[in-house]
Amino acid sequence: MTERCLVLWCPDWPVRAAAEEAGIDPAVPLALVEHGVVHACSAAARAMGVQRGLKVREAQSRCAALVVLPLLPAVDARRFEPVLTALEAGIPTVQVVRPGLVVIRVSGPARFFGGEEEAAGEALHLLAEAGAPGARAGVADGPFTAEQAARAAAPIRIVPPGGSADFLAPLPVTTLGLPALAGLLARLGVRTLGGLAALPEESVRDRFGPEGEIAHRIAAGLDPRRVTARTVSADRDRHQAFEPPLERIDQIAFALKRSAEAFVSALSADLLVCTALTVELVADAPSSASGQHAARHRRTWLHPRSFTPLDVIDRVRWQLEAAGLTAPVVEVVLHPEAVDEAAHHEQGLWGGGPDERIHHALSRVQSLLGHEAVVTPILAGGRLAADRIVLAPWGEQHPPQRSADAPWPGRLPGFSPTAVLAERPRVVVQDPAGRDVTMDERGAISGPPAVLVAPGRPATRVEAWAGPWPIEERWWDAAAAVRLHRMQVTCGDGTAWLVAHDDTGWWAEARYD
Amino acid sequence: MASLQARIAAMQARSLGRRTLPTASAVAPLLPGGALRSGVAYAAPGSLALAMLLLAGPSAAGAWCGVVGIPEFGAEAAGELGIALDRLVLVPDPDEHWLAVTAQLAEVLPVVLVRPPAKGASPAETARLASRLRQRDATLLVAGSWSGAEATLETTGGAWSGIGAGWGYLAARELDVTVTARELRSQHRVRVETGFHLTTAPPVPRRLAAV
Numbered sequence: 001m002t003e004r005c006l007v008l009w010c011p012d013w014p015v016r017a018a019a020e021e022a023g024i025d026p027a028v029p030l031a032l033v034e035h036g037v038v039h040a041c042s043a044a045a046r047a048m049g050v051q052r053g054l055k056v057r058e059a060q061s062r063c064a065a066l067v068v069l070p071l072l073p074a075v076d077a078r079r080f081e082p083v084l085t086a087l088e089a090g091i092p093t094v095q096v097v098r099p100g101l102v103v104i105r106v107s108g109p110a111r112f113f114g115g116e117e118e119a120a121g122e123a124l125h126l127l128a129e130a131g132a133p134g135a136r137a138g139v140a141d142g143p144f145t146a147e148q149a150a151r152a153a154a155p156i157r158i159v160p161p162g163g164s165a166d167f168l169a170p171l172p173v174t175t176l177g178l179p180a181l182a183g184l185l186a187r188l189g190v191r192t193l194g195g196l197a198a199l200p201e202e203s204v205r206d207r208f209g210p211e212g213e214i215a216h217r218i219a220a221g222l223d224p225r226r227v228t229a230r231t232v233s234a235d236r237d238r239h240q241a242f243e244p245p246l247e248r249i250d251q252i253a254f255a256l257k258r259s260a261e262a263f264v265s266a267l268s269a270d271l272l273v274c275t276a277l278t279v280e281l282v283a284d285a286p287s288s289a290s291g292q293h294a295a296r297h298r299r300t301w302l303h304p305r306s307f308t309p310l311d312v313i314d315r316v317r318w319q320l321e322a323a324g325l326t327a328p329v330v331e332v333v334l335h336p337e338a339v340d341e342a343a344h345h346e347q348g349l350w351g352g353g354p355d356e357r358i359h360h361a362l363s364r365v366q367s368l369l370g371h372e373a374v375v376t377p378i379l380a381g382g383r384l385a386a387d388r389i390v391l392a393p394w395g396e397q398h399p400p401q402r403s404a405d406a407p408w409p410g411r412l413p414g415f416s417p418t419a420v421l422a423e424r425p426r427v428v429v430q431d432p433a434g435r436d437v438t439m440d441e442r443g444a445i446s447g448p449p450a451v452l453v454a455p456g457r458p459a460t461r462v463e464a465w466a467g468p469w470p471i472e473e474r475w476w477d478a479a480a481a482v483r484l485h486r487m488q489v490t491c492g493d494g495t496a497w498l499v500a501h502d503d504t505g506w507w508a509e510a511r512y513d
Numbered sequence: 514m515a516s517l518q519a520r521i522a523a524m525q526a527r528s529l530g531r532r533t534l535p536t537a538s539a540v541a542p543l544l545p546g547g548a549l550r551s552g553v554a555y556a557a558p559g560s561l562a563l564a565m566l567l568l569a570g571p572s573a574a575g576a577w578c579g580v581v582g583i584p585e586f587g588a589e590a591a592g593e594l595g596i597a598l599d600r601l602v603l604v605p606d607p608d609e610h611w612l613a614v615t616a617q618l619a620e621v622l623p624v625v626l627v628r629p630p631a632k633g634a635s636p637a638e639t640a641r642l643a644s645r646l647r648q649r650d651a652t653l654l655v656a657g658s659w660s661g662a663e664a665t666l667e668t669t670g671g672a673w674s675g676i677g678a679g680w681g682y683l684a685a686r687e688l689d690v691t692v693t694a695r696e697l698r699s700q701h702r703v704r705v706e707t708g709f710h711l712t713t714a715p716p717v718p719r720r721l722a723a724v
Contacts, residue, residue, distance in 0.1 A: 357620075358577055358602075358621045358622065360621075361621040361622075362621075364617060365604060365617055368610060368613070368614070368617075369604070369608075369610060373605075373606065374602060374604050375602075375605070376599070376602055377588035377592075377603060379589065379598065385587070388589050389588045391605075413682055414675065414684045415593070415683050415684070415705075416587055416592075418560075418561040418587045418591075419561055419587055420585050420586075420589075422584070422585065464681075465676070465679060466682050466683075488682060488683050490673045494669075496676075496683055512562070512683060513561055513562065
């Protein structure tokens, strides 16, 4: 019942993919981090003592030259796709466990290539040709044993049929990838897979439940999992090349009309609709003879419902306006980033509700003014008035990065200002003697504010004032640091102002009117 | 006799069969008829807080609201005054298209707040927009002057409480509003409150408190 499996493992695939994506030499010390913890690192970094699970700061202290990149699973998968395609050209029925690790049912290829070792060698050859050199192969009963064989391989390791239990016996129980179970087993004195397999099956089932039972079977070399080959989804990208290259936006939009219609109708033929679209613009290389790369501009657009051909053309048009390409466009690629079943997006029998009409009207305003011109406000966290609101273009979801529910010590109590002045106009604050109010290093003002001069308004008498309250944010990051003092002042004309003082002087942050 | 006629004219509705919208209790006494009505325009030059209070009633009752041409619109304050932010749409900088955008939004949104640019609208454009409002049963709030407004709510002054010479913070506010509903003029005082109250004032450096 356990079938012979071939596992191909590309060591450090995420690191290699991220290095290629960022244009960095993979030989330098490199670490990928997720939630502040090292997730993968290159061989050079490992030689310096960096390992998986280390905090970034700890890793950087061990290796000062460490290049830290964020972990991007989408990049891994995208970079692995061409490798996989090349592999499938030689050996079909490939199951992807994760980018960089695939399982193949070996019986077919072994018959075709004349042996398991030959099949594994052929697979490694295909991988090396497709741009993933240094891969390793393991052949054994069941995917788990084959993966362990691949990790121990140099570069091919064949565990004979029925030899899985012996091969696995010396490995630690942590290789099962079940930390809770491994911790419990270690405390019970069972440290190796051999020790686990030696326990009676009934006792393991009674003590550890179904999870323990499966772990026991795997440890005994009776891996019940089977290889299910991936099904390749149809390529729904639509490429539209322009020959000769086009320069004007209206020309491109017009030329793209048929492509956009075909793009949407091809999806709807499969009862799908597109809810997120990636548009890629390829501009002509300045001089193709010099071997310069063509400029590419990618952007993903979300849609609250689903893209119609007109919506697609609108997005391309907005992207062309925003991209600022200097050369004419030779190609536009439409790629459906997310699709959904059309049944979820059908209109009711009596037409859509009021929301449908609102969406259409707002989309028309967007076509007139641009995508970012129609926004919805979302509350965010922060201390400055401008930080506390995020404006999301209509149709996009922007979960704010800073939680509005956090306490944010230092934010102002009481009224929020009704007018948030993003342009930070300069103001003049004077004391009763007519001198400009200054602030010393310790945040004390030189005198009580008595006169406020705001741009475009006559000088007004300050009736009441409060503050200054200091704010010092992100002092560790020179680019994002904020250091200022804020005061509330009310004026004789009934308005109130929130004024701030920093190195550049006084400016108005917001107005209460 | 003339003042009596003016009072009668102010109490009579200019058009028949108009719906009234849910209105925030703070501003309801200011409005002719005691509530916002659909299909007409109201002008509220001066105070954005007053305009937000006018928006708050319909918004809290489930209506979508639009704000055109006010880039500094403080959405957080709007939320505190009772406007539902998930049903609020902003078009901060429509430039010369402000009238077209307002008309487009009035097609679908029951309440639209707009601040016209300094140049304002020509009488013909105003009339066209007014007929659009009547037709779509939408209410227009103008943060500026507007000819043909059902009522003009002008802020003439106000008072802040909770703040003194170097202590406290802006905690509550009262607005003096002069309402001009056609020929009739009346004075009101509105208390603006939010749901946010703090029992203690933020700390003030001691040296400053002594000033």
